[in-house]
Amino acid sequence: MTFDTDVLVVGAGPVGLALAIELGMQGRRCIVVERHDRVGYAPRAKTTNVRSRELLRRWGIADRLAAASPFGVDYPSNIVFATRLAGCELTRFANAFYCAPVRDERFAEHAQWIPQYKVEEVLRSRAVEFPGVELRFATSLADWTDLTDGVDARIVDLPTGSASRIRARYLVGADGARSTVREQLGIRMEGRSPLSHHHNIIFRAAGLAATHRLGPAVMYWLVNGEVPAVIAPLDNDDRWTFGANKLGEADSNPEALIRAALGPGIDVDIDIVSRDEWTAHQLIAESYRKGNVFLAGDACHLHPPFGGHGMNMGIGDAVDLGWKIAAVLEGWGGAALLDSYEIERRPIHRRVVDEAVVNLGFSSHGLVLEGIEDEGPAGDAVRARAAAQIQETKRREFDSLGVVLGSAYGASPVLSGEAVEPRLQESTNFKPDARAGSRAPHAWLEGGTARGASLFDHFATSAMTLLVTAGGPKAATAAQSAAAEARIPLMVAAAFDRPELRALYQARFALIRPDQHIAWRGDDIHEAGAMLARAAGRIPSKTQEITT
Numbered sequence: 233m234t235f236d237t238d239v240l241v242v243g244a245g246p247v248g249l250a251l252a253i254e255l256g257m258q259g260r261r262c263i264v265v266e267r268h269d270r271v272g273y274a275p276r277a278k279t280t281n282v283r284s285r286e287l288l289r290r291w292g293i294a295d296r297l298a299a300a301s302p303f304g305v306d307y308p309s310n311i312v313f314a315t316r317l318a319g320c321e322l323t324r325f326a327n328a329f330y331c332a333p334v335r336d337e338r339f340a341e342h343a344q345w346i347p348q349y350k351v352e353e354v355l356r357s358r359a360v361e362f363p364g365v366e367l368r369f370a371t372s373l374a375d376w377t378d379l380t381d382g383v384d385a386r387i388v389d390l391p392t393g394s395a396s397r398i399r400a401r402y403l404v405g406a407d408g409a410r411s412t413v414r415e416q417l418g419i420r421m422e423g424r425s426p427l428s429h430h431h432n433i434i435f436r437a438a439g440l441a442a443t444h445r446l447g448p449a450v451m452y453w454l455v456n457g458e459v460p461a462v463i464a465p466l467d468n469d470d471r472w473t474f475g476a477n478k479l480g481e482a483d484s485n486p487e488a489l490i491r492a493a494l495g496p497g498i499d500v501d502i503d504i505v506s507r508d509e510w511t512a513h514q515l516i517a518e519s520y521r522k523g524n525v526f527l528a529g530d531a532c533h534l535h536p537p538f539g540g541h542g543m544n545m546g547i548g549d550a551v552d553l554g555w556k557i558a559a560v561l562e563g564w565g566g567a568a569l570l571d572s573y574e575i576e577r578r579p580i581h582r583r584v585v586d587e588a589v590v591n592l593g594f595s596s597h598g599l600v601l602e603g604i605e606d607e608g609p610a611g612d613a614v615r616a617r618a619a620a621q622i623q624e625t626k627r628r629e630f631d632s633l634g635v636v637l638g639s640a641y642g643a644s645p646v647l648s649g650e651a652v653e654p655r656l657q658e659s660t661n662f663k664p665d666a667r668a669g670s671r672a673p674h675a676w677l678e679g680g681t682a683r684g685a686s687l688f689d690h691f692a693t694s695a696m697t698l699l700v701t702a703g704g705p706k707a708a709t710a711a712q713s714a715a716a717e718a719r720i721p722l723m724v725a726a727a728f729d730r731p732e733l734r735a736l737y738q739a740r741f742a743l744i745r746p747d748q749h750i751a752w753r754g755d756d757i758h759e760a761g762a763m764l765a766r767a768a769g770r771i772p773s774k775t776q777e778i779t780t
């Protein structure tokens with residue numbers, strides 16, 4: 233069978249675009265079909281987290297995303313809780329999600345507050361720079377036949393209605409919550425749904441940011457008995473987003489609700505731009521693959537957006553799946569690599585979905601206490617109690633590095649035996665971990681080097697990296713010979729002259745995969761050589777129970 237492309241990706245949301253970039257960067261070909269006529273319809277995600285921006289740095293576009301920031305990356309990522317926008321401040325979280333553009337030893341990139349439509353545009357702009365990547369808008373996947381060696385898909389050009397075929401080695405459904413691919417595979421979503429229904433209003437209000445005394449913030453949680461709500465600046469054209477459960481009431485008047493939530497004394501023109509309805513779920517697909525077809529992103533996991541994980545987790549799926557497919561197509565990756573996608577990602581999805589459901593339990597109406605807007609000492613006492621409760625229950629939502637960086641893969645056919653259980657750290661208590669399965673611990677290299685100031689800049693993106701934490705490249709010779717013999721691409725990162733690296737990794741050597749996760753670490757270089765075949769998926773996977 234001859235193929236038109238290596239991978240047919242369905243959907244140019246953030247996950248399909250991320251997969252296209254990953255495949256393009258690995259030198260592979262893909263066609264992305266998207267039924268919309270362009271990217272960027274979704275005003276949904278605002279948080280691009282620390283890990284996604286590390287991956288964007290790996291793709292060379294972290295700075296491009298920073299430049300697209302509507303308020304600039306210096307804009308403070310405060311989250312303020314108040315009774316109304318014109319009311320009393322209750323409490324606040326500074327530097328939510330770690331958006332402050334400061335150097336932190338634990339990660340290579342800060343997070344960023346930026347609307348999803350801007351993220352998608354930056355991802356699109358990068359994807360089309362790769363000669364092997366083709367984006368086809370206003371094009372829908374209709375159906376496909378899974379053949380032994382690939383898929384034969386029928387796609388429809390929506391403006392003309394004309395159908396054509398694309399033959400690809402693999403097909404990936406990155407086609408969102410109502411995934412056609414998942415449906416046609418007959419894969420069910422398991423879990424609880426619906427948890428709740430929500431309505432967001434996008435509106436314009438010139439000068440609103442200057443009307444209150446709460447100071448700049450990325451979100452204002454308005455905790456009052458009349459219209460508990462969340463309001464957030466979305467873009468630099470006075471565009472805001474407003475969410476309140478009461479918007480669901482049939483006779484609701486969104487402008488009146490927004491005015492009530494703002495509170496007395498704020499008199500601005502409100503121009504409703506659009507309405508976005510969404511449902512909170514706690515759902516994971518019963519499997520992520522059938523034959524040559526995979527699912528990624530919202531197509532295989534759905535959870536409430538509280539904590540800002542959905543798009544970010546999907547970008548993680550795209551990188552995990554993308555380098556593995558590319559390695560298999562290049563010929564150095566074995567079948568176990570593709571088996572490992574679901575084995576590694578599912579426990580992470582389960583963890584994040586559960587975390588987001590906990591966060592949903594503390595939405596703004598659930599935080600209201602009787603008398604919260606009362607005047608005088610009695611009201612002050614209620615507000616102090618509310619503030620304490622908010623600090624106790626909401627911190628994990630805005631300070632979640634333990635989830636974002638600390639979720640390590642467990643038993644997987646491509647990781648050393650050290651990766652036994654998925655290790656899921658406490659949300660607010662991230663500790664760098666160098667055991668196999670973890671995202672590699674980060675370090676800044678003093679003053680930088682020719683390749684970059686972050687240790688991650690020294691990791692290969694399309695090959696395995698052998699990190700030598702103490703000593704020069706000669707120490708890696710045995711592993712290099714093993715790699716050459718097995719024809720597995722291996723790059724050596726050594727001679728950093730940083731004694732702390734050995735302490736950080738607690739080993740002399742670490743084998744780092746293209747996705748910056750650790751496959752093995754140890755002090756015996758011969759073990760590293762032997763481990764390469766496993767890390768490349770050349771050792772057939774045993775039937776493995778997937779831990780959920």
Ligand SMILES: Cc1cc2nc3c(=O)[nH]c(=O)nc-3n(C[C@H](O)[C@H](O)[C@H](O)COP(=O)(O)OP(=O)(O)OC[C@H]3O[C@@H](n4cnc5c(N)ncnc54)[C@H](O)[C@@H]3O)c2cc1C
Nearest residue numbers: 243245247267277278279373408529530537540542543544
């Ligand atoms: C209110 C709200 C706030 C959120 N905030 C955050 C946040 O701060 N951070 C975060 O990480 N996540 C957030 N999310 C979640 C985030 O929006 C989603 O997780 C993300 O959009 C999923 O990306 P995706 O590419 O998997 O799917 P989608 O974005 O849904 O993209 C799928 C694409 O596939 C296309 N498609 C579908 N079927 C076909 C077909 N047959 N043929 C061709 N194309 C097809 C669709 O048109 C669509 O463009 C939020 C969600 C909501 C509702």
